[in-house]
Amino acid sequence: MLLTTGICIPVIGAYWIQFIEGEFPCPLCLLQRLAMLGVAIGAMMNLRFGVRTSHYAVTIFSAIFGAAVSARQILLHIAPGNPNGPGYGSPVFGWHLYTWGLVIFMATIGVVGLMMFYEKHFDLSTPASPRPMSKPVMAVCALVIFLTAANIFTTFLMCGLAPCPDSPEQYLLLSNI
């Protein structure tokens, strides 16, 4: 449950920067958000169906995908005098969001690796059927689902059904009204 809650924090932080500081997410930023939601999906499966290695696999694959996207974006901006600019968006605590993204994805892989050492919580004697959700679990799952729905809405406003612009500066659908 900590992993599910924890992965919500950077997504909420990204929304803070989008709405409060007025910086629009680029396509690679959106892909990193998607990968964070993928990490949450694996963690939510553990909460709903019980702890299984296959659920951790979903988390690890999503984290690897997110790390690849973050690394690609770091490489786009890493060289001094780069024509792509010194970086995309404002730094937070000295680092850009995609650098934090890489740290978060690598930390996720590390945390999942540590959790897999603890073999007692893999109960393979019972089938992986849906379990009743406690209120805190329901609240966390509802938060992740709400964040995903919010991403659908804002991404649709920003890009519509077309590919998103490389450096978005406005909500395309709202500018056409």
Next chain:
Amino acid sequence: MMTALFVLAFLTMLAIWFGNRKVVFLLSLATLTAGIFWFNHHITDPLKLNF
């Protein structure tokens, strides 16, 4: 197109909520595959690295 990726993730989470594990695996695989495809599509700028 990016909107569709979030729709896929949303559907995956609804499948978790309603307790259908097989659908969750299928949809999460579809989301990841579509994400990789879209990432590949966006790799158009050449990296200008100077080591």
